[in-house]
Amino acid sequence: MTNIVIEPIHHEHPPTTWRTYFTFSTDHKVIGIQYLVTAFVFLMLGGIFAMIMRGELITPESDLVDRNVYNALFTMHGTIMLFGWTFPALAGLANYLVPLMIGARDMAFPRLNAAAFWMVPVVGILLMGSFLLPGGPAQAGWWSYPPVSLQNPSHELISGQSVWLVAVAISGVSSIMGAVNFVTTIIRMRAPGMTPFKTPVFVWAVFSAQIIQLFGLPALTAGAVMLLLDLTAGTAFFDPAKGGNPIFYQHFFWFYSHPAVYVIALPVFGIFSELLPVYARKPLFGYRIVAVSSLMISALSALVWVHHMFASGTPGWMRMFFMATTMCVAVPTGIKVFAWVATVWGGKLRLDTPMLFALSGVVMFVFAGITGIMLGAVPIDIHVNNTYFVVGHFHYILYGTVTMGIYAAIYHWFPKMTGRMYSEGLGKLHFVLAFIGTNLNFLPMHPLGLQGMLRRVSSYAPEYAFWNVIASLGGFLLGMSTLPFILNIVGSWVQGNKAPANPWRAIGLEWLVSSPPPVENFDEIPIVISEPYGYGKSEPLTSNLG
Amino acid sequence: MDTSLNPPHTTEATHDEAGNSMFGFIVFLISESVIFLSFFAGYIGYKLMTPNWLPPGVEGLEVRDPAINTVILVSSSFVIYIAERYLHSKNLWGFRFFLLATILMGTYFLYGQAVEWQSLKFGFTSGVFGGTFYLLTGFHGLHVFTGVFLQTTMLLRSFIPGNYDSGEFGVEATGLFWHFVDVIWIILFVLIYVWQ
């Protein structure tokens, strides 16, 4: 078959303008940015829903919006944040970075890549459009548990719930297309010399995450199809009145949706692993074990899903088994955290904005990991399941770790992607507001949950008021913290200082090309000769590019 | 599609594109099989745990005709394999003959499935049994239909001159898909018809 041919490529390409980003471009760099910007729009939409929710919850009574409006808000907040913000944003980062980091010119299947992206706006339009339906959008929570999700009070065939299911199915197809692309690219298109243990951790992380997508998503699709059939065709899969079993839905749902959180978390762990060495000027401590731990997390994540069902219709032996497996995930995750600390320790730190976001992401992740272990203990979960304790835990992950991590990545690679430097002052302002806002918003949720305040409630007992007020103020602050970010990104992209190829003096293939990179990425495909993160060692990364 | 903005991909460093395509296709098939495995798991769970499993008036499923269909479908995997061998040795008419035979066998399977569905005394909404039966056989049937469609496309394209200059990926993928469909059916047949 054909062999790898190393020769310089010279093509004429028209310059990329803003219009390019609205086309069906097959350039992974364009697609990556399309994903990121689209995802950010969903972050804003989901965030507005959150602001309204926090507005409702600043007082104990249901006095801001109708109860079913509130229910629609929390349902769509969760759905949009997961399927519109986190998954696409991380797909965008992976899309942009992976080919560059492995020394390839593009992804394995560029047109499939573009097709996968363009499904995301469709999903968003469906979800937002469902607000206009006579019965309103889905109101059964982002889990859509039957029998509530089957009740369909509007009795319309095209209900918010059925549209929700179709949107989630389309999102799944898009993700699987992406997963096929990433796995093929990473396995088959690494530059010569880039053996597995010369591959950056971010690439390992994306690979591990996409493996989960491949094996887990189809289970969600299966459950969603069966639920949609129950809803629209009168089948009996999950409807207890017809002999169905709603607990089966929970199993289908969580079999994917638990590993899904690692699809989200693993690339962010990869981001931390990439950034900390740069800003501490030290190699990643324990690089090989950190790389392999991503795969371990991937594998273990498939065995823990029932911990979302400890209070459900599960028998005792099942609760105990999954408690044991859930606890085990702490081990590879702990390895990563300790490795990050050891990377930073004794280094020469520079506290630029990306580093601030990365460090705070690690700290908040440790906190969330501890509350996660608490949740994994069945007796404790029986008390705090479905309370704000859980909400606090996963927001420390989804905001405190994942979103902060994505911000860190955006700031870090912004010069590479746009050829401009962002404003460090605005970046630091964003960080301070976000850090304070996150902690004010989500820390109070823990005592609230321990006191027994439930999640998904549009009203609550007066004794919970104090912490709710603080949480709401934190939420508003968090919302406002995005303003300096938007100002920074837009302003800098338009007229920031020009960025050199390697503003951070970082070691990695993406830093060997111009900012932004040429359309074909590399004039010559690099030949990799050393391990990544060689700070303090002065050995060249490649034999032909420096 | 604005092709002027898309970098042309040459044979340089995109490495072995056909190899990439086959790799990606196999990865996709593994993912697709998980949907079936999920439905299978659901079927097994329901069968083991639902009291009054069969709808009222239904004693069980007839096995003889589905068994005949099974034999035809599984044999067609060998037939398409023979077709691929003919193509590989550049014997286009041999290829087309055996591909057409595969198409006919696949179509017969679909016909047999439809006949069976017509004869059944329970429907999609007849409890958990009806739901899972039609879901599994229907979803599989959809894949059989897709397979036959792909084979027909391959058959038609075999008449385009120079179609195989850059390799036979399309045919190989179609063959692999067909084998996949057959393996899924074997598991399905054992689960639904044999284990009653």
Added chain:
Amino acid sequence: MKLWNILLLIAVALGLTAVSLWMGQQAYSWFPPQASAESKLIDGLFSFLTVLGTFIFLGVTGTLLYSVLFQQAAKYDMSDGPPIEGNITLEVVWTVIPILLVVWIATYSYNVYQQMAITGPMEMSHMHSMASAAPLDAEDAMTNPIVLETSPEPAEKIEVFAKQWSWVFRYPENITSSELHLPNNRRIRLLMQSADVIHGFYIPAFRLKQDIIPQQPINFEFTPIRLGTYRLTDSQYSGTYFATMSANVVVQDPEDYQKWLVDAASRKPTVASNQAAAEYFRESKKPIKTSWPTVVPVEAPLVNYHSEQDKR
């Protein structure tokens, strides 16, 4: 490592331990009052995890904070840090210790769960016929009920009916109530059923929760140990008026409890106030409908006993 460093490390570890233990004590104050025997076990487990968690969190955060404060690059220093890529001993230690901790935590939690003996759903392999069921029963053989002043066989058996969006409790002799009254220091067994969707039976003061699946009646056992009035709330999202589905739980001395039962039996059933029904009624009276269609709440239940207080 130098002796000074080792001593310093030991001092820091001792300091962290002290703070962690203190935090573990504080953890008890974050909970509602301990109103069931099971709650003591859970609070103890949580306190233990708080101690461990505080130690780890302060250790990691403290180390990072130290680096941030004292290990920044000098202003014009463009050189790299030391090229330290790993340390096998350290990596082994920080893999083995978490494994041991995880085993310890899992074992402790397992023991607590066994002692709680709350029952819940049985092995799913042979479910009883759904519509009319003998309730799924306990794994009594495996469990060791807590030995407080309780008898092994539950003293009180009460039925719980959950529906959108009210709770009804039925006592022996067909006495119904919209409040859950319980005798103190007696083991209780509830037989819980849902009429429509999944609801969650949750009393924060008892630290106990169990989802109720329609067509799957479930047994649930526990022992109240403290007089007082507590809150039962629906914990599994159940639709439009989910947040309103709550009821009072009143734990009384056994004699007062008996008196209450007698008194309740003597009352004719009347309509209990139900917040969901009241809100729905108010909504439906509005001339212009501003909200989306909702499942209609079941009628406010007819019960022997209901408190006159307005419930939230």
